[in-house]
Amino acid sequence: xxxxxxxxxxxxxxxxxxxxxxxxxxxxxxxxxxxxxxxxxxxxxxxxxxxxxxxxxxxxxxxxxxxxxxxxxxxxxxxxxxxxxxxxxxxxxxxxxxxxxxxxxxxxxxxxxxxxxxxxxxxxxxxxxxxxxxxxxxxxxxxxxxxxxxxxxxxxxxxxxxxxxxxxxxxxxxxxxxxxxxxxxxxxxxxxxxxxxxxxxxxxxxxxxxxxxxxxxxxxxxxxxxxxxxxxxxxxxxxxxxxxxxxxxxxxxxxxxxxxxxxxxxxxxxxxxxxxxxxxxxxxxxxxxxxxxxxxxxxxxxxxx
Ligand code: NCD
Numbered sequence: 503x504x505x506x507x508x509x510x511x512x513x514x515x516x517x518x519x520x521x522x523x524x525x526x527x528x529x530x531x532x533x534x535x536x537x538x539x540x541x542x543x544x545x546x547x548x549x550x551x552x553x554x555x556x557x558x559x560x561x562x563x564x565x566x567x568x569x570x571x572x573x574x575x576x577x578x579x580x581x582x583x584x585x586x587x588x589x590x591x592x593x594x595x596x597x598x599x600x601x602x603x604x605x606x607x608x609x610x611x612x613x614x615x616x617x618x619x620x621x622x623x624x625x626x627x628x629x630x631x632x633x634x635x636x637x638x639x640x641x642x643x644x645x646x647x648x649x650x651x652x653x654x655x656x657x658x659x660x661x662x663x664x665x666x667x668x669x670x671x672x673x674x675x676x677x678x679x680x681x682x683x684x685x686x687x688x689x690x691x692x693x694x695x696x697x698x699x700x701x702x703x704x705x706x707x708x709x710x711x712x713x714x715x716x717x718x719x720x721x722x723x724x725x726x727x728x729x730x731x732x733x734x735x736x737x738x739x740x741x742x743x744x745x746x747x748x749x750x751x752x753x754x755x756x757x758x759x760x761x762x763x764x765x766x767x768x769x770x771x772x773x774x775x776x777x778x779x780x781x782x783x784x785x786x787x788x789x790x791x792x793x794x795x796x797x798x799x800x801x802x803x804x805x806x807x
Contacts (some may be wrong), residue, residue, distance in 0.1 A: 508618040509626045511634040511669045513700075517678040520643060526798035527644050527791075533568055534788060534793035541806045542571030548601035549575045550593070551628070552584070552608045557767060558628045558638070561792035562605050562800075569797055569806075572802045574601060589712050591620045597766040598623040603803055606630075624803040632665040632733055639671040639767050641795040642725070645788040650722050658684040658717040660747055661727035663693040665734075668699055668766040669727055677704040685710045688743045691729070714747055719756040724749070724782075726765045726772050750774040754782055764788050 504522055506514070533539045551559055561617045563573050576582050576597075584593065588614060598604055598621040606617050607628040614627030614634075629635045646652055657676065659669045663685055673693070676683060683706055685693050692710065701708050711717065718724070726749060732739040748771060749763065765773060765785040777783055800806075 509636050510614050512636050512674040513640050523798050527794040530797040531794040540570035542569040546573040546601045547573045548597045548604045550606045552579045562796050565793050565796035594621050594646050634671045635667040638668045639675045641792045642672050644791050644795050647785050652679045655681040657723040658721045659725050662691045663727045664691040665689040665730035666727045677706045678700050682707045688746050706731045711791040724763045728770050751776040
């Protein structure tokens with residue numbers, strides 16, 4: 503029995519709850535590849551995206567449609583009543599009466615939690631500013647489970663650990679699996695102290711470095727992220743850190759044979775195209791796993807059996 507109404511933050515999840523979702527995703531994977539289903543027939547998913555998205559939006563839509571459900575879309579905030587000054591709370595109150603479940607992406611941290619307070623339908627957080635992105639984490643965990651191993655994992659989180667919501671969510675989830683976490687970032691983009699201290703309280707072995715070379719030979723997973731240009735208050739600060747890390751095929755010569763490289767995408771210049779053809783690349787497979795995982799999340803919050 504899945505008891506979560508809203509999916510807001512990985513901090514709210516137990517390992518048992520995550521395992522239910524990952525197991526469900528495995529069960530639904532054949533439908534992600536086109537096998538027919540009407541598990542969610544008659545259900546409507548509303549997609550409210552106040553920030554750009556490709557994978558998250560399209561994979562939620564695909565997941566819903568492949569399970570026989572339907573979607574309604576706010577095309578862009580500019581074309582909706584947000585541009586007339588409507589508050590997010592009012593929009594949510596109304597849209598949650600139209601749809602059975604609402605997926606929300608917004609630039610403000612805490613927006614999904616606020617939406618859940620006023621919504622009559624389940625809210626799924628698809629990213630709240632630099633806060634959290636729980637369904638990305640669930641598909642990351644699914645990828646690690648399928649392509650590597652979740653127990654006794656050694657993982658490096660690389661890039662923008664300050665503003666990157668995917669790594670904030672993932673770090674919390676990994677703490678439940680006893681992972682050893684290496685944080686690799688420029689000084690200016692370190693993981694927030696609050697998260698590091700939460701991880702240590704949860705017994706996680708966390709280390710920090712600015713050098714990629716310190717981790718590349720011993721980790722099972724390299725989780726690479728984009729520097730979140732849009733979150734920098736000052737563009738000149740972005741220029742100082744742009745292009746700090748760049749994974750190239752030659753750099754991987756010391757990596758473990760079965761080391762995998764993940765990235766939530768989009769990538770800008772953090773991973774060279776010549777890495778795509780190496781045995782380590784898993785980021786496109788990871789993006790595909792977004793479909794079965796989001797199918798699982800939708801069917802569990804909609805209590806479809
Ligand atoms: C990420 C996001 O939006 O946080 N993208 C995604 O959902 N796959 C990562 C990013 O934008 O860098």
